[in-house]
């Protein structure tokens with residue numbers, strides 16, 4: 001609702017407490033790396049993921065860039081098309097949050113309509129495996145230097 005309370009309160013929380021958003025914000029703040037996953041709905045992320053990004057992103061910006069220099073990766077499920085705009089939009093959140101985004105051997109999109117379908121997407125599965133390895137490698141390097 002864009003109340004801006006987080007900018008005044010600066011308590012690392014969203015004022016709306018009737019859901020789990022503050023738990024998710026806290027989990028992201030504690031983590032070295034964050035993976036945000038979404039299905040593709042009409043060529044974009046789900047409304048739930050957008051709400052998380054809007055609210056967590058605003059709280060983080062109001063509190064000295066809470067996610068700064070954490071590693072962030074987007075993972076997207078898609079039946080056919082629209083996965084790349086969804087992937088790009090999630091990465092925009094990481095980049096404006098001063099996070100570091102590792103790559104993989106393809107863009108992090110898995111193809112499937114129903115639960116479990118993605119396991120037949122061999123290239124998608126390999127992409128996620130390479131992403132995981134690159135993310136772990138990067139986090140170890142960052143932890144060694146800070």
Ligand SMILES: Cc1cc2nc3c(=O)[nH]c(=O)nc-3n(C[C@H](O)[C@H](O)[C@H](O)COP(=O)(O)O)c2cc1C
Pocket residue numbers: 038039040041042043044077078079080081082083112113114115
């Ligand atoms: C409302 C809605 C919109 C969708 N839009 C797209 C789309 O734009 N492109 C596409 O390839 N698949 C689309 N799909 C298919 C989903 O991306 C795909 O089934 C995905 O695996 C669903 O993940 P979920 O089970 O976590 O919702 C859509 C599905 C729904 C329910």
